[in-house]
Amino acid sequence: MNLLQRKKLFQKTTTEIKASLVNFSKRRHTRQNEAIFLKKIENVRLRLVEGGLQEDAKELWILKTIYLAQNNYIDFISLLKKKKYYEAWCVLERCEINLKNLMKHIPNEYIEQLHVDFLVHQVPLWQEVYPYKIFASSEFLEKKIRCSECKQLITPRSSCSHLVGEVYNGKLCYRIIEDMEILGIAMVPNPVQKICVPFKKSENGEDVAHYNYQPLDMIVDGLPTLFYWWEINHTIDMQPRSNFDHMETNELCPCGSGRQFIICCSSKEFVLTPHKEIVPLKVM
Known part of the structure; x- marks a missing residue:
């Protein structure tokens, strides 16, 4: 595949993705559809990287991340309607993480055009309405850290040139923790991981319902649409x-x-x- 063919493949793919992102409230989201989409995106990414088209590969990552954030929100709404509150909360955090990764890189014109502004506005409001206010937070000693991009070990005396949060070859760079030690656990109001919600247990070890989800139900029942x-x-x-x-x-x-x-x-x-x-x- 020559350079022109790679560019045409990129343009065709991004046009299809944008059409789906614009109409995300009407999109039929299933795990199977998402898997097919991600496999297609990965194939295109490899073609772009092979051709040295780094900027195009980065834009493809941006559109993929918007797609994943939108799917997170669709899943959140679906779980909320089923009254699966904690599962919905966990999906909402994944949406938040995708948005945080995205905002450093997204072109301004995509924010409104592809409804990213809607997600950025609504996700923290949903989190505020939730009754979860205290979380478990673990303190770790990271013993072995590796770069996701080049797989080099990161130590106080040795590092690589890749920056966490940057996009290389159409992929987000992060650190892989291969070995760690838990030093302690604390209860905090602003955790790194919002999924660490404490639940009361009965004498039989079963969860005891002690959170008030009524405000969430009122929003779900009161709005004409959750989009x-x-x-x-x-x-x-x-x-x-x-x-x-x-x-x-x-x-x-x-x-x-x-x-x-x-x-x-x-x-x-x-x-x-x-x-x-x-x-x-x-x-x-």
Whole structure:
């Protein structure tokens, strides 16, 4: 395949991808469709790299990453409708990670044209509405690190020229941790990995439902479509203490202070609680 043929293949492929990305809210997403798409993209990437077309290979990676982020959002919505809240939360984090990898490289014209602005706006809002506020965070000692691009070992005295987060040969560069030691685990409000959600267990080892997913259900039931722009209006509600009689005193105070209920608002007649009002804006 000569250079002109590679360029034509690139143009044909990117035109097809963009058409799918523009209409992503109507796209029928399945694991099989995604696998076929990714295999096709990989074949084109190899042809571009063989021809030395690094910029074209990078643009192909950008479009592929947008596609994956959109699929993450489609999966998130599907799981949310099925009330599989934690599974949906994990998929939403994968969408967030894809967007973070993308934003350094994406051309400005793609942000609105391919609905990336919608995802960037909505993903953190969905995360804010979720009841998960405290997470497990592990501290690691990384003993053996390797570059994903050249496979060279990374040490304090030896490294390679590849930068984490850059795109080489149509692939994102990252570090591979081949050996590590867990030093400790802490409970934090802003974890590196948002999937580390703690759940209560019964005496039989089964999960005990103790998170309130009602705000999520209200959004799902209230919006005409979940491919809809919305925002949050933050207000304060005054609620009688009796509304929280079901709470254990060592739980976090509903006022949002981050302190235990027993040492915060448990003895008060009324509790001031943060309230989130969902404001619909426009369809995507």
